[in-house]
Amino acid sequence: MNDVRLIASGLGFPEGPVALLDGDLLLVEIRGQCLTRIDAAGGRNRVAALGGGPNGAAIGPDGAVYVCNNGGFEFGDVELHAINVPVGPASDYAGGSIQRVDLATGEVRTLYREADGVPLRGPNDLVFDRYGGFWFTDHGKSFHRERDRVGVFYATADGCHIGEVIFPLENPNGIGLSPDGRTLYVAETYTCQLWAFEVAGPGEISPHPNLFGHGGRFLYRPAGFRYFDSLAVEQCGNICVATIGEPGISVISPTGDLVDFVPTPDVFTTNICFGGADMRTAYITLSGSGRVVAMRWPRAGLRLNHAAA
Numbered sequence: 001m002n003d004v005r006l007i008a009s010g011l012g013f014p015e016g017p018v019a020l021l022d023g024d025l026l027l028v029e030i031r032g033q034c035l036t037r038i039d040a041a042g043g044r045n046r047v048a049a050l051g052g053g054p055n056g057a058a059i060g061p062d063g064a065v066y067v068c069n070n071g072g073f074e075f076g077d078v079e080l081h082a083i084n085v086p087v088g089p090a091s092d093y094a095g096g097s098i099q100r101v102d103l104a105t106g107e108v109r110t111l112y113r114e115a116d117g118v119p120l121r122g123p124n125d126l127v128f129d130r131y132g133g134f135w136f137t138d139h140g141k142s143f144h145r146e147r148d149r150v151g152v153f154y155a156t157a158d159g160c161h162i163g164e165v166i167f168p169l170e171n172p173n174g175i176g177l178s179p180d181g182r183t184l185y186v187a188e189t190y191t192c193q194l195w196a197f198e199v200a201g202p203g204e205i206s207p208h209p210n211l212f213g214h215g216g217r218f219l220y221r222p223a224g225f226r227y228f229d230s231l232a233v234e235q236c237g238n239i240c241v242a243t244i245g246e247p248g249i250s251v252i253s254p255t256g257d258l259v260d261f262v263p264t265p266d267v268f269t270t271n272i273c274f275g276g277a278d279m280r281t282a283y284i285t286l287s288g289s290g291r292v293v294a295m296r297w298p299r300a301g302l303r304l305n306h307a308a309a
Contacts, residue, residue: 004295008038011290013084016057017283019275025283028054031075035101048106050099056125060157061132061306065101068123068136083288089141096120111159118164121148125175125230128305131202132157135184137172152186154203165203166214174231174241179302185239187228194219194252219256230271235300242269274301
């Protein structure tokens with residue numbers, strides 16, 4: 001990575017970065033169970049204690065922060081590489097949830113724990129559409145000999161409606177919308193596959209026939225020892241997927257071609273978001289080593305819906 005700037009270190013498995021217009025950066029700390037705000041000088045402020053395992057975050061239409069909470073992990077420390085590694089559900093795991101955090105007061109409200117009787121197992125990442133609703137992935141939980149079957153949900157920010165829209169997927173993780181809002185991208189972790197879904201309306205897709213039955217169009221899968229995590233979309237439509245194992249950012253075109261691979265120095269490279277006046281500052285979470293870094297990106301990132309906070 002060239003021209004990399006350290007934003008913060010010593011974080012408890014940071015994920016879900018959100019670049020604010022004032023230059024501050026919001027992120028969650030899964031191991032720290034909190035929402036943290038980092039200013040341009042590197043100063044930190046704990047916005048809210050969230051419990052469980054806060055995983056993904058986004059600004060909603062009301063200026064509040066919406067958080068996917070996976071319910072928590074146990075962590076193991078790999079001494080050879082000095083990294084934190086999620087090793088399974090927390091001992092006090094009691095399910096996942098969607099939370100709303102008031103940035104001004106730090107007040108936390110739980111909006112959803114289930115959808116039509118389907119319990120949320122491990123909500124992971126979310127993206128708001130132009131209408132004020134949000135799509136989110138449920139990554140599920142992996143146990144010693146079994147793993148949850150999970151999917152993608154759509155919910156409204158007022159806490160009044162939630163529904164499962166896409167099922168089944170294999171540990172869906174990153175999620176994002178194309179610049180025109182007509183395509184929903186979902187990255188699966190363990191299959192390391194990127195899927196595209198045609199959006200028919202708020203909380204609706206037009207299914208593409210496939211063998212899996214979830215209605216997605218296969219877009220890309222890399223070779224090598226790699227897993228996919230969260231993602232962000234560029235202004236031109238490329239999809240930037242944080243990649244674990246052989247770590248870096250995989251940049252994939254809307255037609256499924258690999259545009260670029262930007263190596264990173266942490267096997268748990270989990271998230272990327274864009275900020276700055278020209279949207280060419282990429283913030284990347286190096287979760288295993290507890291760091292977040294910034295670098296100049298070759299292309300502008302897509303400004304997210306309702307991001308003016």
